[in-house]
Amino acid sequence: MNFESEIETLIRARYPILYVITPEELRVQEVLLAIAARRKKKLFEWTCSNGLVPAGTSIQSQKQRNGATREPLAALDQVIERVEPAIFLFKDFHPFLTRGNFAVIRRLKDIALHLKNSFKTIVLVSPVMEIPAELEKEITVLNFPPPTKEDLGEMLDRIVEEVRAHKQVEVDLDSEGRERLLQAALGLTLTEAENVFAKIIVKDGRLSGDDVNEVFAEKQQIIRKSGLLEYYAADEDFENVGGLDVLKDWLRKRAVAFTEEARAFGLPAPKGILLLGVQGCGKSLCAKAVSRLWQLPLLRFDMGRMFGSLVGSSEENVRRAIAVAESVAPAVLWVDEIDKAFVGSQSSGMTDGGTTARVFGTFLTWLSEKRAPVFVVATANDVSQLPPELLRKGRLDEIFHVDLPSEDERAEILRIHLRKRGRRPENFDIPMLVSASRDFSGAEIEEAIISALYDAFYARQELETSHVLEAMTQTVPLAKTMSEKIAAQRQWAAGRARSASGRRAGAQ
Helix, strand or coil, rough: HCCCCHHHHHHHHCCCCCEEECCCCCHHHHHHHHHHHHHCEEEEEEEECCCCEECCCCCCCHCCCCCHCCCCHHHHHHHHHHCCEEEEECCCHHHHHHHCCCCHHHHHHHHHHCCCCCCCEEEEEEEECCCCCHHCEEEEEECCCCHHHHHHHHHHHHHHHHHHCCCCCCCCCCHHHHHHHHHHCCCCHHHHHHHHHHHHHHHHHHHEECCCCHHHHHHHHHHHHHCEEECCCCCCHHCCCCCCCCHHHHHHHCCCCCCCHEEEEEEECCCCEEEEEHHHHHHHHHHHHHHHCCCEEEEECCHHHHCCCCCCCCHHHHHHHHHHHHHCEEEEECCCCCCCCCCCCCCCHHHHHCHHHHHHHHHHHHHHHCCEEEEEEECCCHHHHCCCCHHCCCCCCHHHHHHHHCCHHHHHHHHHHHCCCCHHHHHHCHHHHHHHCCCCHHHHHHHHHHHHHHHHHHHCCCCCCHHHHHHCCCCCCCCHHHHHHHHHHHHHHHHCEEEEECCCCCCC
């Protein structure tokens, strides 16, 4: 049952007070206008600025304003006094439902008992839910769904039709480009999507499927306003990731899994992956690259931001962060170093009153039950700190072990970092550098090249193989200082996790 059918059923069943959670007042009003027309009822809207007026009254129509009903008690009295069948839409009524507004809460409860025997219904619409205990049994809560791809498509087609009349605006939208643009816009309200499409036209003088980054910038505003998640620009791609061929292939095969064609084929949206392994071997880089590959916004979930001082605030912060991620879906949610985030969850009851355990439980429940297309990329360095509940199949699609790069992968990493710094790899003795970088992680190879650049620049010389070799000989790789820990990690991963490179753990 869609939203319009559901709310119409509740109105016909004489539910007295309906509470719709959404920032999209106009879309709710359009739905109620259609229902009111079908049921032969009048629709009135209330705001604290205009009072109770017939729905659709423009802000310029001063004579239609009812100043006396700006006060909530007076407006509620009007609901009682009107005898004709009607729907009363109260916008942003939630501040009057907080504790302390006893008169308003009591009046609304009295009216609820009256409305059950009438053909009148009160609909409260608000972006947040605020229901006092006194009204919990009288109010029915409804979540208003975000615009579907069809809704966005209708609006986009209308914009295209309007701008085609202006010859100075170029419209370059084939079916594939239209699909990309609409896919990127999913999660925005109709107003936000219309604004960003207009911004693209004004900025570029054209509208095409290549403008998805402008849509992501609009989603970045939503993330920034939440204050709980970080938005990362998709500036890395898999050309800058050396090795990890099995992981890359796995991700490329799922690049088309968020389309309507995939849904029709019976494919569910992928849930996520856990990348565990040696530090500096490209786990975080892969999280950034998958965002670019799939052309989806990348959100970083920082568990440190979730913990608050008030009892219950940490769990609420997690729920709010998840709600924000789902509101801009499809998206990639990057949970970096999840092992550090949930360390001690098993003994949480003795250390922090169970806060970490409750936060972890909230996150795990969402992983199992989520329906929104939010792909989770979790990274971890220390597998011993991971709670066993996280590793259960069904919460994530796959667990990949990222080991130290092999000889071929080290050669590829060297070429990538030399090219990134304006050097031609063929001018360097790559086999010699590969041999010298045994047991180096990708990050350590990059740092050796950067250190060599400093030395060459100081000596006023061009970068040569000898400079890089010298930097490598002065580096003690992490694999040697933490050899026991890495060996234990490889032993755990054997048979429990899939190799991101397709080779046996520890093979060079």
